[in-house]
Amino acid sequence: MRRFLIAGNWKMNLDRKGSDSLARSLAEHYPSPGNVDVAVFPPSVYLQTVARILDGSAVGWGAQNMYHQGNGAYTGEISSAMLLDVGCRYVILGHSERRVLMDETDLKVNAKALAALATDLTPVVCLGETLEQREAGKTQEVIKRQFEASLAGIPAEMIAGVVIAYEPVWAIGTGKVATGDQAQEVHADLRKMLVSRYNSQFAEQVRILYGGSVKPDNAIDLLGRPDIDGALVGGASLKSDSFADIVAAAFALA
Numbered sequence: 001m002r003r004f005l006i007a008g009n010w011k012m013n014l015d016r017k018g019s020d021s022l023a024r025s026l027a028e029h030y031p032s033p034g035n036v037d038v039a040v041f042p043p044s045v046y047l048q049t050v051a052r053i054l055d056g057s058a059v060g061w062g063a064q065n066m067y068h069q070g071n072g073a074y075t076g077e078i079s080s081a082m083l084l085d086v087g088c089r090y091v092i093l094g095h096s097e098r099r100v101l102m103d104e105t106d107l108k109v110n111a112k113a114l115a116a117l118a119t120d121l122t123p124v125v126c127l128g129e130t131l132e133q134r135e136a137g138k139t140q141e142v143i144k145r146q147f148e149a150s151l152a153g154i155p156a157e158m159i160a161g162v163v164i165a166y167e168p169v170w171a172i173g174t175g176k177v178a179t180g181d182q183a184q185e186v187h188a189d190l191r192k193m194l195v196s197r198y199n200s201q202f203a204e205q206v207r208i209l210y211g212g213s214v215k216p217d218n219a220i221d222l223l224g225r226p227d228i229d230g231a232l233v234g235g236a237s238l239k240s241d242s243f244a245d246i247v248a249a250a251f252a253l254a
Helices: 014-027 044-054 080-085 096-101 108-119 132-134 139-151 178-199 216-221 242-254
Strands: 002-010 036-041 059-063 090-093 122-127 163-166 207-211 230-233
Touching: 002 207, 002 242, 014 036, 014 044, 014 242, 036 090, 036 132, 036 242, 044 059, 080 108, 090 108, 108 122, 108 139, 122 139, 132 139, 139 178, 163 178, 178 207, 178 216, 216 230, 216 242, 230 242
Parallel strands: 002 036, 002 230, 036 059, 059 090, 090 122, 122 163, 163 207, 207 230
Antiparallel strands: none
């Protein structure tokens, strides 16, 4: 059975004091491992201090992005080796905000995913359609294209080391959220794509998260669906109480 993963994406929020305070609260909430995985993704400048606070707790941590090269003259970039050096287990790749605002393509996401896997860092690869694409009936087409290109070249024996996050662009930071049925439909399609590319055994090992205005009041409905294996939480992860309520929903269903 796949373990739930509840991941908090702090995006470009909080200062050092706020990051430290939130990390300490989470470390107190989850001092020892349970049957749900919990992770946070602070801004890169706070990764090291957050890591020191969370070290020894049940909360993992990761980065919001990375570069596909291991080292070199790439000013402003961060490598997977650097992330591993500060204890990261995960890295978010291809978040819709980066795809839209930073012109991040499927090709770039794929290069980063392969680089992360090569160093045993777990990539959280994000996929999702815009409102215009959904209203035009192109959701499945868009998701399939992103899936095929962003995860190209990943062998069957490594696919279980990937986390996929379905995050409809129209539901991120808007207060809108896909219904449980809408989210499950896309997650089920993604599972079928995994079966088609690999086989059912490998497909059943891959965790697919839902991201898009996940809150305590909709967590049970979303997480209770058969192909939704956790949540990539944005705004609700910036307050320990609301994030803890979402994690509690996962524990209740695990």
